[in-house]
Amino acid sequence: MAAALNIQKGTSKLSAYDLRDPNADIEERHTLAVIVDNEPGVLARVIGLFSGRGYNIDSLTVAEVDHTGHTSRITIVTTGTPAVIEQIKAQLGRIVPVHEVHDLTVEGPSVERELALFKVKSSGEKRVEALRLADIFRANVVDSTLESFVFEITGTPQKVDAFGELMRPLGLIEMARTGVAALSRGT
Amino acid sequence: MTQMTGAKMVVQALRDQGVEVIFGYPGGAVLPIYDEIFQQNDIQHILVRHEQGAVHMAEGYARSTGKPGVVLVTSGPGATNAVTGITDALMDSIPLVVLTGQVPTFMVGNDAFQEADTVGITRPCTKHNWLVKETDKLSETIHQAFHVATSGRPGPVLIDIPKDVQFATGTYQSARQAGKGHYSPRVKGDLEMITHLVEALETAERPIFYTGGGVINSGDAATQLLRELVDATGFPVTSTLMGLGAYPASGKNWLGMLGMHGLYEANLAMHDCDLMINIGARFDDRITGRVADFSPNSRKAHVDIDPSSINKTIRVDFPIVGDVAHVLEDMLRIWKSRGRKVNKEGLTRWWAQIAEWRKVDCLRYRNSDKIIKPQYALERLEALTKHRTDRYICTEVGQHQMWAAQFLGFEAPNRWMTSGGLGTMGYGLPASIGVQIAHPEALVINVAGEGSWLMNMQEMGTAVQYRAPVKQFILNNERLGMVRQWQSLLHGNRYSHSWSEALPDFVKLAEAFGCKGIKCEDPADLDDAIQEMLAYDGPVIFDCLVEKHENCYPMIPSGEPHNKMLLGDDTGEDAIKAGGAVLV
Numbered sequence: 001m002a003a004a005l006n007i008q009k010g011t012s013k014l015s016a017y018d019l020r021d022p023n024a025d026i027e028e029r030h031t032l033a034v035i036v037d038n039e040p041g042v043l044a045r046v047i048g049l050f051s052g053r054g055y056n057i058d059s060l061t062v063a064e065v066d067h068t069g070h071t072s073r074i075t076i077v078t079t080g081t082p083a084v085i086e087q088i089k090a091q092l093g094r095i096v097p098v099h100e101v102h103d104l105t106v107e108g109p110s111v112e113r114e115l116a117l118f119k120v121k122s123s124g125e126k127r128v129e130a131l132r133l134a135d136i137f138r139a140n141v142v143d144s145t146l147e148s149f150v151f152e153i154t155g156t157p158q159k160v161d162a163f164g165e166l167m168r169p170l171g172l173i174e175m176a177r178t179g180v181a182a183l184s185r186g187t
Numbered sequence: 188m189t190q191m192t193g194a195k196m197v198v199q200a201l202r203d204q205g206v207e208v209i210f211g212y213p214g215g216a217v218l219p220i221y222d223e224i225f226q227q228n229d230i231q232h233i234l235v236r237h238e239q240g241a242v243h244m245a246e247g248y249a250r251s252t253g254k255p256g257v258v259l260v261t262s263g264p265g266a267t268n269a270v271t272g273i274t275d276a277l278m279d280s281i282p283l284v285v286l287t288g289q290v291p292t293f294m295v296g297n298d299a300f301q302e303a304d305t306v307g308i309t310r311p312c313t314k315h316n317w318l319v320k321e322t323d324k325l326s327e328t329i330h331q332a333f334h335v336a337t338s339g340r341p342g343p344v345l346i347d348i349p350k351d352v353q354f355a356t357g358t359y360q361s362a363r364q365a366g367k368g369h370y371s372p373r374v375k376g377d378l379e380m381i382t383h384l385v386e387a388l389e390t391a392e393r394p395i396f397y398t399g400g401g402v403i404n405s406g407d408a409a410t411q412l413l414r415e416l417v418d419a420t421g422f423p424v425t426s427t428l429m430g431l432g433a434y435p436a437s438g439k440n441w442l443g444m445l446g447m448h449g450l451y452e453a454n455l456a457m458h459d460c461d462l463m464i465n466i467g468a469r470f471d472d473r474i475t476g477r478v479a480d481f482s483p484n485s486r487k488a489h490v491d492i493d494p495s496s497i498n499k500t501i502r503v504d505f506p507i508v509g510d511v512a513h514v515l516e517d518m519l520r521i522w523k524s525r526g527r528k529v530n531k532e533g534l535t536r537w538w539a540q541i542a543e544w545r546k547v548d549c550l551r552y553r554n555s556d557k558i559i560k561p562q563y564a565l566e567r568l569e570a571l572t573k574h575r576t577d578r579y580i581c582t583e584v585g586q587h588q589m590w591a592a593q594f595l596g597f598e599a600p601n602r603w604m605t606s607g608g609l610g611t612m613g614y615g616l617p618a619s620i621g622v623q624i625a626h627p628e629a630l631v632i633n634v635a636g637e638g639s640w641l642m643n644m645q646e647m648g649t650a651v652q653y654r655a656p657v658k659q660f661i662l663n664n665e666r667l668g669m670v671r672q673w674q675s676l677l678h679g680n681r682y683s684h685s686w687s688e689a690l691p692d693f694v695k696l697a698e699a700f701g702c703k704g705i706k707c708e709d710p711a712d713l714d715d716a717i718q719e720m721l722a723y724d725g726p727v728i729f730d731c732l733v734e735k736h737e738n739c740y741p742m743i744p745s746g747e748p749h750n751k752m753l754l755g756d757d758t759g760e761d762a763i764k765a766g767g768a769v770l771v
Contacts, residue, residue, distance in 0.1 A: 040318065045310060052311055083498065090495035096315040096335055096370050 027079045029058070030105040031112060031182045032089065037097035038064045038072040045095050046074055055080060055088050059114075059157070061179040071099065077157075077180050104182050112182040116160045121148040122171030130170040137163045148173075193322040194219035194353040197286065200329035202229050203362050206257050208248060208624055209233070210241040214261025215301060216288025219353035233624055233653060236645040238265050240617035242272020242343075243643070246281050247621030250604045251579055253406060255282040255336050256621065262288045263301030266347075267308065271611060273343045274312040278608025279429060280404055282341035284332050285313075291351040292320050305347045314342030320349065322357030330365035339372030340493040341404055372492060376509030376517060384464070384488045384505045385521045391462035392533030393485075393540075394422045397445065397474075400429030400607070401467020401491060403600040405511035410600045412515035413466065414438070419519075420529050423541060425453040427468045428592055429607045436596030442541070447473045447743050448589040451549035451752055452541055454741070457482055458749035459540070465489045467511045470501040471608070480748035490514045549741045549754055550593055559710050561587065561662045561733045565594035565634070568660060571717050577629040578602065579622045583615040583639030586668035586739045591634040613642030616659060620646060623655040630658070630721070637663040637690060637730075647700040650726040658720050659728045664735045665690060672738045676753075693730035700728075708732040 036042045043062055050057050059077040064070070078088060085103070092101045104110040118139075120130045127149075134141065134151050137159070143150035148171075153163050157180060164175060191199065197220050201209065210233045213221045224232050235241040238260045245256025260269050266287040276283045290299040306318045315335050319325050328346055336344045388394065396417055402409045410433050417424045417440050424434045425445040434441055443450035445457055457463065463485045468474070470489075475481045478500055488505035489497050497506045507514055522528075552562045572578050573596060580595055581604040582588040588605055597603050604622060606614040619633035633640075640661050650657050670685040697704030703723050707716040707730070720727045740755040 041306060041310065041316075044307070048311055083502075087495065087499060090497070090499075094340075094493060094495055099369060 025081050027081055028085060028105070029077065029079050030085050030103055031110065031180065032076045032078065032092070033100075033102040033104055033182060034074040034076065034092055034098060035100040035102075036072050036074060036095075037099070038070045039097055042072070042095075042097050043074070045097070046076070046092065049091055049095065050078075050088075053087075053091065055084065059179040061181055075180055075182050102184070104184055107184060109185040110182050111185060112156055112180050113154055114157050114160050114178055114180050115152065115154045116164070116175060116177040117142070118151045118153065118164065118167050118172060119148060119174040120151065120167050120171045121173045123147060126170045130167060133163070133166050133170070139163065189359040190356055191359050192219065192223075192354060192356050193325050193348065194223045196322070196326045196357070196359050197329065197348070197353070198223045198227060198230065199359060200326045200362075201257060204330070204333045205254075206230055209257040209259050210235055210244040210248070210621065211259030212238050212241060212261065212265060214265050214288060216262035216290060216350050217259060217265075217286075217348075217353075219350065220259065220286070220288070220348075231624075232259075233620075233649065235617070236648050237643065238268035239272050239613065240620075240643050240646040240649065242269050242276065242283065242285065243611075243614050243617035244621030244624070244646075244649075245283050246272065246276050246279075246614075247581060247604050247618030248625045249276075249281050249283060249621075250618075251601050251622040252625045253601060255284055255333060255341075258283060258285040260285070260287055261301065262290055262305065263303045265301075266303055266305040270308060270312060271609075273309060273345065275606050275609040275611045275614060276343040277312050277314065279606065280341050280400060281343065282336040283343035284329075284336050285343060285345040287345060287347050288353075289318070289347045289349040292349045293351070295349065305345070309345050312343075313345045314340075316345040316347065318347045318349075319352055322352050322355040325352060325357065326360045327365040330360070330362045331368050331370075333362075334367045335370055338370070340401075373508055374492070374510035374513050376490065376507040376514035378517060378521075380505055380507050381514060381517050382521055384507070385518060385525060387462050387486060387488070387505070388420065388464075388522060389525070389528040390530055392530055393456075393460045393537045394420075394462040394464065394534075395442075395456050395460040396422055396424040396434075396464050396466060397426070397457065397468055398424060398430045398433055398466045399427040399468025402430055402433040402511050403467075405467065405492075407600070409433070409467075409510075409512035409515060412512060412519060416515060416519050416522075419527065420522075421534055422464075422529075423456055423538070425449070425457065427471070427474060427607070428605060430468060431592060431603045432597035432600045435598040437598060444592050445474060446471075447476070448593065448739055448741065449743075450593070451547050451741050451754070452544040454743065454749040454752060455544050456541055460485045463487045465491075465503070466515070467491065469496045470499070472500070475500060476743045476751075477746055477748045482749070547754070549752075552737075552755060554710075555734070556710055559708065559713060559731060559733045561590055561664070561737055562594060563710060564660075564662060564713060564731050564733060565590050567713050567717060568632070568634075569595050571714065571721065572630060572632070575630050577626065579604065579619075579626065579629055579631045581605065581615040581619040581622060581631070581633040583633070583635045583642075584610045584612045585636045585639060586664075586672065586737075587634055587636045587662045589669075589739045590662075595634075612639035614639075616640060616643050616657075617646045617649075619657040619659070620650050620653075620655050623650075623657050624653065627655075631656075632658045632660050635659055635661045636668060637661050637665065637693075638667045638687065641691075644696070647697075647702060647726065647728070651701045654725065656723075656725050656727075659726070660720070660731065661693065661729060662731050662733050663690070663693070664733050664737070666735055668737075669739070671736075675738065676744070693728050697728040700726075702726040702728065704728050704730065706730040706732070
């Protein structure tokens with residue numbers, strides 16, 4: 001019986017067995033990679049599924065990845081209880097143009113990256129400090145005027161968040177983020 | 188490679204798919220296809236009176252034949268009128284191929300006359316849909332649409348065809364050339380899990396089969412295998428509304444329907460069992476009642492072709508993804524090879540317990556010699572028609588639907604057409620016409636309430652035009668009976684807008700449509716009136732005036748578990764707790 005399993009969340013991530021209690025009502029963050037036919041409306045189907053059934057989307061990216069096979073890869077970061085995450089995967093799997101659904105969070109180690117652009121407007125010491133922090137975060141300056149910079153930063157969502165927090169008091173006026181792209185590690 | 192116009196391709200593709208009948212309504216954006224239909228005789232076109240009627244007819248056709256139903260409607264309002272029927276088919280897993288006309292590709296997005304974003308509107312209510320922008324892709328798309336509609340968990344699909352694509356010439360691909368794409372749902376269940384389930388079967392003391400529409404959708408083989416398994420194991424079997432007929436009502440292991448208005452013995456057996464074997468049902472909220480208290484002491488198996496149905500509302504111990512017929516075949520084979528074992532002592536005690544529950548006689552009602560009770564009307568209808576093996580029953584939605592499920596017995600699958608998931612009032616009349624078109628010689632009866640029936644009554648014109656001798660058996664209580672019942676049970680008898688003060692004279696209405704009308708209000712006349720209806724060679728509207736304040740029991744109030752059923756004697760106003768009032 002599932003109820004008998006009372007295992008602390010997070011202990012099982014690297015276990016050979018999936019020991020997470022499916023009835024636990026603790027919300028988890030999962031990164032899903034969905035391989036779909038690149039046809040009109042496929043993104044609307046995926047988004048409609050999430051909104052229609054009340055699931056969360058924290059991040060969503062999509063692009064064609066195989067030009068000859070006309071397939072696209074949709075990367076979705078979502079949160080939900082283990083039972084909801086299972087439902088999300090099953091519901092995605094039955095969309096007709098969906099070929100594969102991978103849960104990168106449980107299928108082993110994976111890398112996640114996001115690209116972001118930050119426009120910072122400031123002068124004097126703040127301007128110098130922004131540039132110094134950009135250097136520490138290995139952000140590139142991709143546009144510059146006498147009173148502003150546009151920084152380009154790549155990293156995990158947490159790194160992008162951290163950089164954004166630091167830029168806020170230094171004159172951050174606009175930002176754009178791509179959302180998460182993710183791949184499993186190794187072969 | 189054959190060259191032809193898109194409009195010709197539509198007809199050719201339907202012919203290739205073995206389509207004999209389509210239900211439709213013409214309009215500007217489908218005129219080229221209608222012109223092709225005019226010039227051929229292979230495919231019969233049934234002209235409906237409203238596009239919703241076309242979809243329900245196709246549903247009735249599909250449910251009664253096991254073949255996909257086909258609908259052809261125009262753009263804009265033609266498509267939007269079809270949406271209710273398409274959603275109904277999605278909820279009940281009915282295979283439909285809906286073809287809609289669309290404004291020409293160069294006008295799409297321009298707010299053109301009779302333009303609607305049909306694929307956008309129908310995306311959430313179809314299994315899949317397509318907008319075809321090139322004539323060269325049209326035939327391939329139609330063939331794939333039939334594949335998607337009929338394989339895996341069946342459902343409605345829609346193809347939106349702009350008018351210029353119908354006029355243009357392209358290359359026709361046959362069904363074989365078109366292929367099936369990558370869509371191929373798994374049909375074989377996991378043998379290891381099936382073996383575990385068989386082990387549980389062998390020792391279970393209080394097992395029950397809980398079957399659903401999936402058995403019927405899986406086909407005749409599934410029905411045969413289910414009957415063999417039930418009879419060989421001696422386990423009791425109950426069914427959802429959608430699954431009636433898979434196991435015969437006269438079968439010795441039959442408990443009757445379960446659920447909100449299911450039989451007492453069926454619901455209590457579900458609650459108290461120690462092994463529940465769900466075959467092709469989906470733990471719908473009308474079945475489970477309060478989820479937290481649903482069958483608390485049982486291990487549960489779930490056989491379903493749709494992985495998303497498994498563990499959706501009820502966690503199960505034996506999840507088996509696969510087609511019912513394939514899984515049952517493996518289950519039977521493994522069970523036989525292991526020596527056909529069952530827990531005989533346990534089963535004997537279990538059946539003794541069920542016999543106790545049966546003594547409650549949950550369908551009893553107080554009959555009257557002054558007024559026709561709806562239950563009595565259905566008992567008489569059953570008595571006078573059950574010898575007909577070609578009897579098909581449709582229903583509308585409401586009290587009459589539940590009484591029909593309780594009082595009519597189904598011996599074979601595909602004989603019972605009702606709107607289960609969506610609960611669409613107005614379903615039954617058009618569905619009955621679709622059934623009759625598929626089975627011209629059969630006895631097709633729509634058990635209706637007057638409220639539902641009026642929602643699509645225009646389709647009597649279709650019945651008369653095509654000489655479909657459907658029998659509309661209307662239990663007329665001059666009330667929206669199920670609404671009235673809920674208002675009685677949990678809204679302090681305040682009957683807000685649940686009765687009609689201006690019903691038509693149904694006999695005159697029948698005459699206006701050019702068919703026969705019969706009115707009956709005296710229980711003593713009922714048998715003769717029903718015989719008159721059955722004897723008449725043509726469509727009949729039967730106005731059966733029944734008791735106006737009868738409630739449908741048993742009833743599991745919303746938010747209650749299976750063992751908290753209301754029976755006919757419980758008429759307390761606060762029978763449903765405040766918490767249940769917010770549930771439907």
